[in-house]
Amino acid sequence: MIVRDRPSLLKLFFILRGSVIQRIFPQVLFVFGLSAFVVWAHRADPGIVPSVNSGPFALLGIALSVFLGFRNNACYDRWWEARKDWGQLIFTSRDLARQTLVLVDAKASENAARQRLLNIAIAFAHALVGHLRPGNHAARALARLPDDLAPGYEASRNAPDYLLREMGRDLAGLRASGAISDFQWAQLDGTVGRMSATLAACERIRNTPVPFGYTLLLHRTAYLFCFLLPFGFADALGWATPFVTALVAYTFFGLDALGDELEEPFGVLPNDLPIMALAETIEINLREALGETDLPPLPQPKDYILM
Template identity: 70%
Template sequence: MIVRPRPSLLQLFFIVRGSIVLRILPQIIVIFLLSLAIVAGHEERPGVILSLNSGPFALLGIALSIFLGFRNNACYDRWWEARKDWGQLIFIARGFARQTLLLETSGEAGIAARQGLLRLTIAFSHALVCHLRPGGNDDKVARHLDEGTFGLYRAARNPPDLLLRLMSADLARLKADNRISDIQYQLLDASVGQIGAVQAACERIRSTPLPFGYTLLLHRTAYLFCFLLPFGFVDSLGWGTPFVTALVAYTFFGLDALGDELEDPFGNQLNALPIGALADTIEINLREAMGETDLPPLPQPKDFILM
């Protein structure tokens, strides 16, 4: 995710990183060169390279802008919902750390049980990052699991869910050993269930993209509009047509590309959510709750990028 202060008016026109420009630059260049060729051909052979009425382009441009705006709103809703889910995960993890304080009343065994549960919670947050983000590294998960548990983790079809099952199994053993009461068990197990609900919500977002037909329609319409636009303005704008069409292409293709990035909030794009940094935040909070003092600083953006 891009984290930077609001740029000044001068900086506004020179910011490249995170501006989508590099991603859509090939399309803009193609539209510019095509417009240049159409203007040159119209100047040389106006009977062959015809101009079109610009009126329909204005109407189509308005309709396309509305549809692109609707799609981007839908993509942003996915992005924001994913951010709320991870905010909820942080909230539940912190609450779970407070709830497990009741285990420390059982002496050393209770303290060890609490630390085991919180280690599993930390491992879960990092495992969820690997589960949602392709190519994730599970080294951070391994740091909080013993060798046997990590072996089970690597063999599981759904590693984060395995860790939740292990947490529930630990709670069941504590109840069977009479270290926690029925009410305490229900309280702690409810928090594990809430963590599982967050995972299910994130999996729903990841596995359910926007309808392909709708996205395909917008892609086709945007490309056709930009390809035909020079024919509508070649008479009125002349040699200024390539610059105007390139600006229009930047707007439409930029909105389209930004929607693609927001549609996948757990990806590796610059505008994706910093779920790795959020998992690190959970780790720092829970390790502090366990009494550790040698903690790393909270995640900070590097070159205005927080991942």
């Protein structure tokens, strides 16, 4: 995710990091070159490369803008819902640390049970990153995981869900031993249930993309519109046509590319969510709740990007 102050008007035109220009530059350059060729060919032989009425392009451009806006709104809703889910996970993890304080003044075995529960919660956050984002993120989870759970974690097809089941098993054991009351068990089990709800919500976003047919239609229409646009303005704008069509292509291709990034909020592109940083924040919070003092600093953006 891009984290930076709002740039000045002068810097606004020269910022590359965080923009989509690097992804769409080849398409914009192609439209510029195609437009220059169409203008040259129209001036050289209008019979072979005619100029057409620009009116339909204005109508199509308005319609395309509206549909691109709808798609980007849908993609942003996915991005924002994912951010709210991770915000809920941070809250729930802190709530778990507070609720397990009932074990602090108990026997040493029950203090160890609290430490075990919070370490599993830390591992859950890192396991969720690996579950949602491509790449090998198991090391961060295994570093906090109790040794007896490591084999099951590595063998599980859904590591975060496995860790939640183990937390439920530990809570059931504490209830059976009388370390916590039925009311305290219900509260703690409800907290683990909210963590499970976050897992399910993130899986729903990851496994349910925007309908492919809708995306394909907008992709095709945007490309066809930008490729045909020079024919509508070659006569009216002359050699200004390549610059105008390149600007239009930058807008349409840029909105399309930005929608692609927001559609997959758990990816590794600059505008995706910093779920690794959020998992590290959960780890720091819970380690502090356990009384640890040798804590790493909170995640900071590198080159304005927080991952």
